[in-house]
Every structure is written in C-alpha cells, then in structure tokens.
Amino acid sequence: MAPVKVFGPAMSTNVARVLVCLEEVGAEYEVVNIDFQAQEHKSPEHLVRNPFGQIPAFQDGDLLLFESRAISKYVLRKYKTDKVDLLREGNLKEAAMVDVWTEVDAHTYNPALSPIVYECLINPMMRGIPTNQKVVDESLEKLKKVLEVYEAHLSKHKYLAGDFISFADLNHFPYTFYFMGTPHAALFDSYPHVKAWWERIMARPSVQKLGASMVPPKA
Amino acid sequence: MAPIKVYGWAVSPWMSRTLVCLEEANAEYEIVPMSRSGGDHLLPDYLAINPFGQIPALQDGDLTLYQSRAIARYILRKLKPEFLREGNLRESAMVDAWVDVQAHKLEPILLPIVVNCIINQFVGRDRDQDVVDENIEKLKKLLEVYEARLSTSKYLAGDFLSFAEFTHFAFMRYFMATEYYADVVDAYPHFKAWWEALLSRPSVKKVMAGMPPDFGFGSGKIP
Numbered sequence: 001m002a003p004v005k006v007f008g009p010a011m012s013t014n015v016a017r018v019l020v021c022l023e024e025v026g027a028e029y030e031v032v033n034i035d036f037q038a039q040e041h042k043s044p045e046h047l048v049r050n051p052f053g054q055i056p057a058f059q060d061g062d063l064l065l066f067e068s069r070a071i072s073k074y075v076l077r078k079y080k081t082d083k084v085d086l087l088r089e090g091n092l093k094e095a096a097m098v099d100v101w102t103e104v105d106a107h108t109y110n111p112a113l114s115p116i117v118y119e120c121l122i123n124p125m126m127r128g129i130p131t132n133q134k135v136v137d138e139s140l141e142k143l144k145k146v147l148e149v150y151e152a153h154l155s156k157h158k159y160l161a162g163d164f165i166s167f168a169d170l171n172h173f174p175y176t177f178y179f180m181g182t183p184h185a186a187l188f189d190s191y192p193h194v195k196a197w198w199e200r201i202m203a204r205p206s207v208q209k210l211g212a213s214m215v216p217p218k219a
Numbered sequence: 220m221a222p223i224k225v226y227g228w229a230v231s232p233w234m235s236r237t238l239v240c241l242e243e244a245n246a247e248y249e250i251v252p253m254s255r256s257g258g259d260h261l262l263p264d265y266l267a268i269n270p271f272g273q274i275p276a277l278q279d280g281d282l283t284l285y286q287s288r289a290i291a292r293y294i295l296r297k298l299k300p301e302f303l304r305e306g307n308l309r310e311s312a313m314v315d316a317w318v319d320v321q322a323h324k325l326e327p328i329l330l331p332i333v334v335n336c337i338i339n340q341f342v343g344r345d346r347d348q349d350v351v352d353e354n355i356e357k358l359k360k361l362l363e364v365y366e367a368r369l370s371t372s373k374y375l376a377g378d379f380l381s382f383a384e385f386t387h388f389a390f391m392r393y394f395m396a397t398e399y400y401a402d403v404v405d406a407y408p409h410f411k412a413w414w415e416a417l418l419s420r421p422s423v424k425k426v427m428a429g430m431p432p433d434f435g436f437g438s439g440k441i442p
Contacts, residue, residue, distance in 0.1 A: 051364045052324065063309055067323070070315035078308055089296070089305050096284050096293040103286035106322065108271055149270045 003028035004075070007046065008055025009036075011214045013174035014068035015056045020170050021072040023206030024086060025079035069102070069171070076167060086167045094162060101160035101168035109150070112142040114175050120182035140184060147191045154193040158200075169201055177207075177214060220280075223248040223294075226265070227274030228255055228442040229429035232333075232389035233287040234275045238429075239385045240291040242422035244298035255442045288322065288386065295382055302382045313376035317383035321390075324361055328354045329390040336397040341436035355399055362407045369409035384417050388426070391417075396432035 006022070008015040010031050022029045034040045034055050042053045049057035050066040057064065058071040060078075065071045076086045088094035119136045123129035153160070160168040176198060179185065188195045201207055225241065225248055227234040241248045253259035253274060261272050269276045269285040276285040277293070284290050295302045304310035332354050335346045368375065375383040391414060394400055404411045417423060435442055 051367065052320075052361075063312070065312055065316060067316045067319040070312055070319050073315050074308060074312040077305070077311065092293065092297055093282055095296060096282065096289060099289035099292050100284055100286050103289045104271070107286065146271075152270065 002061065003030050005030050005032050005059040006071075007032045007049060007057040007059070008034050010210070012055055013178065016174040016177075016210055016214060017068045017171060018056050018058065018071045018075065019210055020173055020206050021075045021086070021167070023209060024170065024204075025075060025081075025084050027075060027079050069106070072167065072170075086165065086170065088161070088164070088166065094164070094166075097161035098166045098168045101166075102171050104160075105168065105171040109146055109172065110175055112139055112146050113179055115139040116143070116182055116184055117175055117178045120184070121178055136184075140187065143187065144190075147187070147194055150194045150197075151191040154197045159197065165201075165204075169197075172198075173201060173207055173210075174214075177202075177211060220247075224251050224278045225249070225290075226251045226268065226276040226278075227253055227260075229426075230431065230434045230442045231255075231274060232393060232430075233273075235392065235426050235430055236287040236386055236389045237275050237277065237290045237294070238426045239388050239422050240294050240302075240382070242425055243302065243385060243420075244294050246294055246298055287389075288318065291382060291386065302380070302385070304376070304379070304381065310377060310379070314381045314383050317375035317381075318386050321383070321386050325358075325387070326390050328357050328361060329394050332358070332397060332399070333390065333393040336399070337393060337433060338436075341433070341441075351399075355403065358403060359406070362403070362410055365410045366407040369413045374413070384413075385422075387414075388417060388423055392427060392430055393432070393434075 004022070004027060006015060006018050006029060008031075010016065010019060010033075015031070019029075019031070034046060040046060041050075041055060046057065047053055049059065049064045052066065054066070056068050056071060057066055058074070059065075060074075065074060073087060077089070080087070086098075088098055115135050116139045119131045119133075119139075124131055157163060159165050160172075180188075188198060202211070223241070223246055225234070225237060227250070229235070229238070229250060229252070238250075253265070255274075259265060260269075260274055265276075266272055268278070268283055271285065273285065275287055275290060276283065277290045278284075279293075279297075282293075284293055292303065296305070300306070302314075304314055331350050335348075335351050338344075339346050365375075372378065374380050375387075404414065418427075431438065431440075
C-alpha cells in the first residue's frame with residue numbers, strides 16, 4: 001500500500017495537525033513540500049488537490065482531501081484500532097465530548113491564542129512585520145479568560161474529552177507549541193492543571209518527533 | 220424519555236444550526252428560551268451548563284453539550300447517522316471537509332457582512348462599509364469554488380444530502396436579508412439552485428419562521 005501524502009511544509013500549524021494524527025496511528029506517510037515563494041499553492045497541480053489554494057492537501061490513492069481537521073479525522077478513522085481510537089465514534093457520549101473540545105479549540109481557544117503567535121513569531125520572523133502589542137495585549141486578556149475555564153475543566157479530567165487522549169487534545173498542539181516559543185509562555189504557569197495537561201501532550205512520542213521539525217526560524 | 224432541551228435564542232444563527240439538525244432528525248426537543256439582552260447566558264446557572272457563556276447548549280438526559288456543530292453531530296450521530304456517513308471513509312471525509320469550509324472560510328466572511336448590514340444600526344454602531352466591501356469581494360472568490368463543486372456534484376459532499384448542507388443554512392439565511400444577496404448569488408447559478416433547494420426543506424422553513432430578517436430588533440422583540 002502506498003504511503004499517504006500530505007502536501008505543505010511540516011512546520012505549518014495546519015499541516016502539523018494532520019501529521020500528529022498520522023504519527024499517533026502509526027501510518028506510513030510522506031510530506032511533500034509546497035513552495036509558497038514560488039506560488040506553488042496557486043499552481044494548477046495544487047488547485048486540483050485543494051481548490052482554495054491552501055495547505056494542507058492530502059492524497060490517499062485516488063482520494064484528494066482538503067481542510068486539516070477533515071483530513072485528520074479521515075486518518076484517525078482509517079487507521080483506528082482497539083488500542084488507538086482518538087475519535088470514539090462508537091460511543092455517543094465520548095464522541096460528543098471529543099467534538100465539543102475540538103470545536104472549542106477551533107472557535108474559542110485558538111482565536112485567543114493564535115494572534116499572539118502571529119504577532120510575536122510569524123509576523124516579525126517570517127514577514128518582516130513588527131509586533132502589534134495592542135493585539136497581543138487584547139489577546140492575552142481573552143486567553144486568560146479561556147484558560148480559567150480550561151483550568152476548571154482539567155482539574156476534573158485528565159484530558160479534554162475525559163480520561164482518554166483524543167483528537168480534541170491533539171488539535172491544541174500546533175499553535176500551543178508555537179505559543180511556547182513566544183515571550184508569553186509563562187502564562188500557563190498560572191494555570192497548573194492546564195500546564196500539566198500540556199506537558200502530558202508534549203511528552204507523547206508523536207509530539208516530540210514533530211516538535212523537532214517545527215522549531216521556528218531564527219530572526 | 221424526557222425530550223432534549225436546547226438553550227438559546229431562536230434568532231441566533233448558531234442556534235438555528237442545531238435546530239435544523241434536530242428537525243431533520245425528527246428529534247423530540249424543547250427550546251429553553253433565553254434573553255441575550257437580559258444577559259441570561261452569563262448567569263451562574265447557565266455558566267454551569269456552558270462555562271464559556273455562549274449559546275446554544277443542549278441537554279439530553281445527563282449529557283450536556285455546547286458548540287453548535289458538536290451538538291449537531293451528536294444529534295445526527297444518534298438519530299440520523301446517514302447525514303454524517305461515519306461508516307464510510309471517503310463520504311465522511313467529504314462531509315467533514317465541506318462542514319469545515321463553511322466554518323473556517325464562509326462564516327468568517329458572512330458574519331461581518333451580517334453584523335454591519337443588519338445588526339449595527341440597531342445597537343448604535345456605524346456600518347463599516349470598507350469591511351463589507353472587502354468581505355463581499357472575498358465572498359465572490361469563495362463562491363467560485365462552491366460553484367465549481369456544485370456544477371459537478373448534486374450536494375456538497377457528493378450525491379447525497381448531508382450535514383454539510385444543514386450547517387450552511389444559518390449564516391446564508393441572514394446574508395439573504397442583505398442588499399447584496401441577489402447580485403452576488405445570481406452570478407453562481409448552481410450555488411443558487413443548491414441554496415434554494417435547501418430553503419425549500421420543511422425543517423429549514425420551520426426554523427426560519429423563528430428568524431426574522433432583522434433578528435427581531437425592528438419589531439421590538441430584541442433577542
């Protein structure tokens with residue numbers, strides 16, 4: 001069976017979302033880089049894979065997919081075993097909790113945290129745009145409120161969907177990894193259960209392996 | 220068995236997403252009406268249900284859920300799994316992809332258009348025409364992709380109706396109430412036909428009856 005292909009740079013957050021799922025299920029895969037400088041993401045070849053001209057794109061045989069969470073769920077379903085079941089779709093309540101916290105990451109946690117990553121890392125280091133401190137300060141206030149809820153939740157549960165690691169936890173990895181490379185990483189120290197949960201995620205072999213290829217470029 | 224409870228205000232597009240799915244699933248449910256202007260979503264009793272202080276939320280027996288798409292998936296998985304296709308790798312992936320296109324591409328464009336064109340006038344804010352113009356342009360580019368898809372596929376995920384359709388109703392309903400709707404949508408005939416077919420579904424008509432085009436502000440029924 002040919003390995004599946006993921007198109008896009010391994011250090012891109014949404015590509016990393018897919019890769020951590022592939023690592024967790026032990027699938028064979030290859031990463032095919034897409035050269036943004038050369039506008040490769042807008043090339044006819046790539047638009048066939050992802051009509052929005054974005055990354056990641058994904059190929060499994062003749063199946064082409066886009067949207068990182070849809071790709072990730074495809075991977076988690078295809079390679080699911082009794083031991084590795086990160087979606088829990090066979091259990092209504094568990095699957096619902098995985099969905100709730102996957103949505104919370106997408107619509108509540110990440111909108112508060114990712115502007116800090118963009119302003120402190122991506123803009124200055126990759127785009128030559130200086131940090132907008134107002135955006136950072138506003139986002140930090142929002143993020144603190146979100147982390148208060150996470151702290152209360154994680155003081156009752158080992159992982160977000162319950163006592164089991166799931167897609168909900170893994171979704172938080174890419175952007176939080178980069179957040180820890182900003183000057184504001186110590187914010188998590190104020191939320192001990194959140195910090196402990198993050199350290200559990202970071203200790204996973206899949207995350208350790210991917211983290212090594214996601215070191216932000218030096219300015 | 221006790222009916223499912225859904226908390227929120229019916230004019231909310233996020234609430235309507237869950238209501239359409241409840242209707243499509245023929246679920247027994249009751250709405251627990253809440254007042255946004257009254258701050259019901261921030262009261263301690265509600266924060267015990269959704270600590271993020273947002274609506275909708277759902278209770279089914281001892282299970283409490285929030286986030287409109289998580290609620291919708293739970294209902295469909297329980298009562299109408301054919302709308303999710305989770306037993307089929309390829310089909311479920313296509314459903315998920317187009318649900319996410321709505322969530323991460325279309326909704327971030329339609330929300331500021333709807334807020335500026337419909338809501339702002341009622342809450343003492345000026346319309347930001349630059350924001351509207353910028354998002355209308357983004358919308359047109361995005362709809363090119365929808366048009367191409369719906370020219371070769373009857374529904375978004377394939378030749379079958381799915382959650383991908385239902386999740387689109389919410390924000391398209393309010394975009395339809397803006398002055399931009401006709402000119403924009405007329406340029407994409409397959410998209411327009413797909414949207415009008417969705418509008419004709421009994422579930423959608425029923426839910427839309429609770430969603431006046433001005434969110435209720437104009438008639439004094441402030442949400």
